[in-house]
Amino acid sequence: MSTSEPFSMLKHENPTHVKAIRSGARAGLRVARPIAIRTIDVHKSYRRKGIEVPVLKGVDLEIPDGGFTAIVGKSGSGKTTLLHLLGTLDVPDAGEVWYDNQRIDNLPARKKDRLRNQSIGMIFQFYHLLPELTALENVLVPQMVGHGMFSYFRNRKKFSDRARELLDRVGLSHRLSHRPGQMSGGEMQRTAIARSLITSPALLLADEPTGNLDEENSQIVLDTLFRLCREDGITLVMVTHDDRIASQADRCVNLVNGRVE
């Protein structure tokens, strides 16, 4: 199975071709790959000023291991909420979320924290770097969070080397000691990508990573993201409303009114 083709065909804008790939991928994945993430009848609603607003109304989803899955949909369709549920940042009102053959929505907080730290990387539209820290330190934060002070101190060389390597791979080896405030949006997002990969997770959740970037920077970020995921064999789940990006996906999940279409 080759994952390089979809990533490299970003510039092709042939809807039929996209559709063909989508259906083909769907057909192929179901047989060839184990399921990485599965949601079963997930419901989620928000309560605003006493009024309950349903966001997800029974989402059944299966995301296979490896490759790139895009979650598309209009604004307010619940894409981001679904991504948060997948990343255990939020808890569904009803239904189940499974990851790696383990139900994760009802895990104790400590295990969820561990899971987020070690197994799931996350990228956000607004980068979400810590403004007080340099690029290198930002990349190291997940390792600091995941390790006790002494264990981090013992392994600091190893971690730092890994962080430098990742920053090098995202093309930021010259920006190690810069603060987020001194970097461009694209650079910040690439730093965020490096951060999300520092613990070598198997799953990367990205929430509109290019939503705040111009076309050129978007391209660089996406290229970086796809390249790294491909090289490291990471499952990429990306929320986007950009059809051009979705067309690169191995598989596309269309969310309409809180349900998968």
Next chain:
Amino acid sequence: MYKLLLSLRYLRTRFIALASVVSVTLGVATLIVVNSVMNGFATEMKSRLHGILADIEMSSPGLGEIPDPEMHLSELQEICGDELENMTCLVRVPGLITFEFRGRQWTQQVMLLGVDERTFSNVCEFQPFLQNSHKQKTLDFSLADSGYSDRLGDCGWSYRRDKESNRRQVEAILEMERRRNSYDAMLGQEKAEDHSAGASTGTEPAVNFIPLPSAAPDINAIVSVQQELESPMPITPFDPASRHRRQLSPSEMFNPNRDQYPGIILGIGLANRYVLNPETGEKEELFLIRPGDDVSITLPSAGDNPQPVIDNCTLVDFYASNMHEYDQTFAFMPLERLQRIRGMIDPVTGSASVSSIHMRFREGANLEELRNKIESHFAASYLYFPYVIQTWQDTQRPLLSAVDIELTILNILLFMIIAVAGFGILATFFMIVVEKTRDIGILKALGAPSTGVMSIFLSYGLSLGAVGTGAGIVIGLIFVRQINGIADGIQWLTGREVFDPTMYFFKEIPTIVSPGMVCWVAFGAMTIAVMASVLPALRAARMHPVEALRYE
């Protein structure tokens, strides 16, 4: 690790944190300074009071007497046992002292204390306050040749002799004047006689002839009159003439050049005044009398029908405890002398009564308990008069309780200042938590547990507290060390006296930095800083990651 890194970074990059640090610093510094000064004042004052006053004093009320002190002493020794270290007897009687200054008689009221030279210093701190270095070592009531503090200026035997020789010179001049007048008168008489008789008798004048060519006194003439006035009398007890002379002029028995009256030590406040020097514009100390001068004392005699008794004394030293109350009232005399002139010695038994018995106990003895023991012993028996038995704290109760109240109120006020600082930290931290909402969301998204997020802010609070407290301790200690310089500086700036030494018992602001107090202040400030960061930290820990991430 991230907790430490972030709390340090927040500390370095948030200026608002500086405000908290400053408030903690100021609070800590204020507490240290105020406590050190108050501690210094209280300790210095207490040690002075305790030193001057005995541990326990048993006294007869008013001008009453304790008869047969030896019996009382042995009973006290029996009651108190090993706890008792030293005892001394005192006679205390109000009186007047009169002395001459610039040709006028000055009278002042004093509290005359008859003290036992041998035992008094073992019980009460006395000698360190004397102005003569020899008397500081061994107490006696004789005038010294030297060793007086420079502050007193000219005093001692040399001063006494100079004064005496001046007095004699004046006397000689007056005598010379008197003789010239009488010589002139005689010459006038002779002239008149010559005139009437027509012949000179040629007899020598009755007094020595001293040629006085001019009205100005000739120094040689004065000296010769002086020598004549001082010419040694044949002081042999067998010489009837000399005995006759002694009886005629008792002053001959007492030569101020050589002799002194019984010694008296006055509180320095009785003798000195601060007068403005018109040349320098500053107040200078002026002594009305000095060691070497004679004073006379008037005091009531003991017994049923008190009569005024007058005695002469020679001032031998000053007592300067810097406790103005004492320095301005006390006059110390030898116990035995005071007993004798007041008639306190029983002519039959030879036993001398006293006014009070002062006791010094072993360090750390429970004075209250001992006082009660003594009190119950003497109260139980009808043999005894109801003596007043007081510990030194009882004696100075009003002053000590005033100081205690002051300390309490000050500490309450200071605590409020620190509480204000605490609320400052609380408000600052809430702001920082709100400001850092997104960061909290990010950290949680990256797998930081709630406890970790909480401990960021707790350790932030702790490091703010530590930095603030550390700076506060340093500033506070420097301030305490330089407090007198700072007081002078403020005085120079504002023109108002910050610390008036005449108001207090000390020449400069006393300070005592107790390490325990500094530790408590540091601990308290750190606790307040951490406590103030608990609520914001809890809020941060409870924050929902999704909402925190969405926060704009």
